């Protein structure tokens with residue numbers, strides 16, 4: 001076999017963002033052109049090896065990991081075309097979302113919705129159907145109008161709503177196992193400002209006025225602080241008011257106290273979990289007690305500071321069961337003997353028709369529990385995790401693909417009506433399993449093994 005023209009790095013340690021699991025791919029490739037990528041994929045296939053593609057590595061699981069070959073997309077990050085009239089933009093799959101925002105700003109365009117951060121690669125966020133929040137806003141994959149992948153046999157394959165529509169509905173959440181996304185076309189809208197407010201309310205009143213609360217703005221996100229049973233309601237809607245810069249946040253308050261001291265306090269609570277309610281009260285009083293308002297360009301308002309390393313479990317349940325599920329979580333937490341370190345995040349998404357999207361065929365409420373990793377130290381989580389998952393499963397929950405969960409094929413097939421269609425397509429496109437890794441085999445492929453806890 002001839003050597004590829006892109007020199008790989010040997011045994012480069014790779015750790016996803018949350019840094020709990022590491023892997024050491026035998027070879028790490030970083031192609032700068034589609035031709036180089038195609039050459040690498042063909043060589044890997046000829047050699048009978050496997051590879052995983054990685055974007056920004058911001059998954060909170062071993063989803064992108066492999067000890068075989070890994071392909072990074074950081075150098076496939078070009079802007080291909082912008083059409084201001086049709087508001088369509090074409091970019092390469094390795095472009096980071098933050099870079100895409102900058103290009104769009106120059107053309108007075110914006111994506112309709114964005115998640116909590118913009119560090120992901122375009123390919124990575126599509127591959128996991130990354131979502132924002134808002135009952136009328138579906139996942140960010142639904143903003144894609146066309147995409148092109150390099151398949152396992154090194155061919156370019158383009159799909160859209162009209163061209164290979166079945167493949168398109170599979171490729172908009174493909175977990176990196178149908179092909180490597182190299183080109184993406186997004187439909188944008190005119191750049192807009194969002195006006196966001198934050199208000200602290202008792203959880204009881206949020207639950208009592210649930211429907212009006214979650215529809216009280218275009219985008220609503222809840223942070224439920226379980227020890228004090230209060231909820232920070234974040235609401236954001238488009239505004240035509242003249243562009244104003246978001247008010248500068250004090251470094252002392254947000255970074256020094258809100259991050260460093262908070263991290264230290266959580267670390268200390270490892271030995272003294274009884275401190276947790278007091279830590280929560282102090283943190284809420286420091287950052288959230290006063291209602292706040294900010295106005296700014298949409299993506300800056302959607303994003304917030306996520307610098308605390310966490311490990312997360314996030315599930316999408318049918319929207320109509322959200323209140324019941326939250327009440328059950330509350331009952332579980334009131335009786336529990338395990339520590340709860342972090343607020344619970346609640347978001348919303350409209351239904352879509354992407355085969356493996358957690359919102360396929362149903363509007364959903366996403367509920368996310370996070371376990372912080374202060375100074376990269378592990379905190380106890382297993383029981384919390386298990387009890388939370390049990391409630392989510394009771395409501396036919398579907399886990400976020402980029403986060404950690406314990407479902408296997410036999411569980412997933414019950415909640416994803418198109419899982420078998422997806423796996424059939426995967427087998428057609430990649431019969432040799434070039435893009436498979438341990439995560440995909442463990443969770444997605446049918447197995448004879450019993451329920452496997454990936455915790």
Ligand SMILES: Cc1cc2nc3c(=O)[nH]c(=O)nc-3n(C[C@H](O)[C@H](O)[C@H](O)COP(=O)(O)OP(=O)(O)OC[C@H]3O[C@@H](n4cnc5c(N)ncnc54)[C@H](O)[C@@H]3O)c2cc1C
Nearest residue numbers: 055056057058059115116121123124127130131176181402
């Ligand atoms: C702090 C933080 C905040 C987050 N906020 C949100 C949020 O608000 N909403 C939400 O839904 N998720 C959120 N996530 C999850 C995140 O959006 C996903 O993990 C996303 O996949 C990360 O993109 P990435 O480029 O890092 O992908 P990676 O972690 O590198 O890869 C993820 C998957 O995508 C595949 N992949 C990567 N690039 C390509 C490509 N070019 N072609 C095909 N497959 C590819 C990989 O093989 C892997 O299976 C958050 C994660 C973190 C760490």
